[in-house]
Amino acid sequence: MGMLIKNGNVVMVEDGKISKMDVLIDKGIIAEISPEINRNDVEVIDIEEKFLIPGLIDMHVHFRDPGYTHKEDIHSGSKAALAGGFTGVLMMPNTDPPPDNATVVYYWKEKSKNIPLNILFSGCITKGRAGKELSKLHELKEAGVVAITDDGNWVANGAVFRHAMEYAAALDLLVITHAEEPTIANRGVINEGYWSTVLGLRGIPKAAENVAIYRDIEIAKITGAKLHVAHLSTAEGVRLVAAAKKLGLKVTAEVTPYHLVLTDEALAGYDTNLKVNPPLREAEEQKALLKGLLEGVIDVIATDHAPHASYEKNVEFNDAPFGMEGLETAFPVLYTELVLTKKITLEKLLLKMTVNPAKILQLPKQGDIKKGNYANLTIIDPKLTLKVSEELLVGKSKNNPFLGKTLTGWPVMTIYQGIVAYQRLLKGVQ
Numbered sequence: 001m002g003m004l005i006k007n008g009n010v011v012m013v014e015d016g017k018i019s020k021m022d023v024l025i026d027k028g029i030i031a032e033i034s035p036e037i038n039r040n041d042v043e044v045i046d047i048e049e050k051f052l053i054p055g056l057i058d059m060h061v062h063f064r065d066p067g068y069t070h071k072e073d074i075h076s077g078s079k080a081a082l083a084g085g086f087t088g089v090l091m092m093p094n095t096d097p098p099p100d101n102a103t104v105v106y107y108w109k110e111k112s113k114n115i116p117l118n119i120l121f122s123g124c125i126t127k128g129r130a131g132k133e134l135s136k137l138h139e140l141k142e143a144g145v146v147a148i149t150d151d152g153n154w155v156a157n158g159a160v161f162r163h164a165m166e167y168a169a170a171l172d173l174l175v176i177t178h179a180e181e182p183t184i185a186n187r188g189v190i191n192e193g194y195w196s197t198v199l200g201l202r203g204i205p206k207a208a209e210n211v212a213i214y215r216d217i218e219i220a221k222i223t224g225a226k227l228h229v230a231h232l233s234t235a236e237g238v239r240l241v242a243a244a245k246k247l248g249l250k251v252t253a254e255v256t257p258y259h260l261v262l263t264d265e266a267l268a269g270y271d272t273n274l275k276v277n278p279p280l281r282e283a284e285e286q287k288a289l290l291k292g293l294l295e296g297v298i299d300v301i302a303t304d305h306a307p308h309a310s311y312e313k314n315v316e317f318n319d320a321p322f323g324m325e326g327l328e329t330a331f332p333v334l335y336t337e338l339v340l341t342k343k344i345t346l347e348k349l350l351l352k353m354t355v356n357p358a359k360i361l362q363l364p365k366q367g368d369i370k371k372g373n374y375a376n377l378t379i380i381d382p383k384l385t386l387k388v389s390e391e392l393l394v395g396k397s398k399n400n401p402f403l404g405k406t407l408t409g410w411p412v413m414t415i416y417q418g419i420v421a422y423q424r425l426l427k428g429v430q
């Protein structure tokens, strides 16, 4: 049976339009969008002027499966994604074993086949993500990966990286770089600057990121491969990506919600939930990231959802693992901090979370509300205000940097190919 969603404020992202519309879903596809549709042979839901947006697409998530399923697994990660309004995710390959050949990809496919979420897979660039020998890239492509990355590590050996980019160009695989030159990062734990000095913590200079991005873009230039820069955190990084785009290179970039709304000043309390790689930087860098996002230099907002167990984070700052979880709070954080404050429009924010990632990942019939597209849709209640707490989060780990914050604009329903895959139950919650 189909479904009719009435009275939504429908955001058509590519057109940059928000208008009051009814949307008819038939066989998992958007069948009709018009100001008034009346049908009595389908399920009708009246969403009373809430936002109806395309299902969000996150091209950077760590589901920790296999190997670290005490932090997250494909099922719990998918639940968190759907609760956050996402209908598509790209899984990162820093698992154990890692996908440097097809076997892990087959395991992922099998485990995710009944989950109502478009789960996409990335493979490793190098065997064991060790940076020395190339993975079986042909085999990974055949198994269905859409990208390759050694996320968590930068491929420091230039010859290995060039070779990988040559294969990637021939195989039409996106190369995602975790841009961090390790000898410059030199075991730092937070951004190198005022706060690393005050707090007595080892710093990670911005140069570690900038040098890595520069090298990667140069290799993209000589190989013609598609390069995507993960979790951009510096003003110079934005400048380098802008310059690459100007040259017509196939270079794209993402930024995380937390790099857009938090700075390293937040580390004053030594909260290990705020320890992340790349680290939170100064306000100046943050301003450049927002500007880069608005001007189209940064194409995508991706969460880099990096769950870790509480017992792993509740240790001395230097010993805690890097990473923040964030699928469930991504949209409300950005809506509260950037849209309600008028720093970005809702349409433009969504461009970075739907249409653009769908284009970069070459996903057909996805990313926007259009007749004929899959009915991957999220309903946002722009008035719903909730306090982030461990109890509110459905994912396995609770290392969310916004715990205790009150946020507005939560997803209340996520529809995947016409099926209600998530519905927020508000009883008992403030």
Ligand SMILES: NC(=O)N[C@@H](CC(=O)O)C(=O)O
Residues within 6 Å of the ligand: 062, 094, 151, 152, 153, 178, 275, 276, 277, 278, 304, 306, 307, 322, 323, 324
């Ligand atoms: N971002 C992080 O701080 N950590 C990520 C790895 C990564 O994205 O580089 C993780 O897997 O925990």
Ligand SMILES: [Zn+2]
Residues within 6 Å of the ligand: 151, 152, 153, 178, 230, 231, 277, 278
């Ligand atoms: Zn990374």
Ligand SMILES: [Zn+2]
Residues within 6 Å of the ligand: 060, 062, 092, 151, 152, 304, 306
């Ligand atoms: Zn990551």
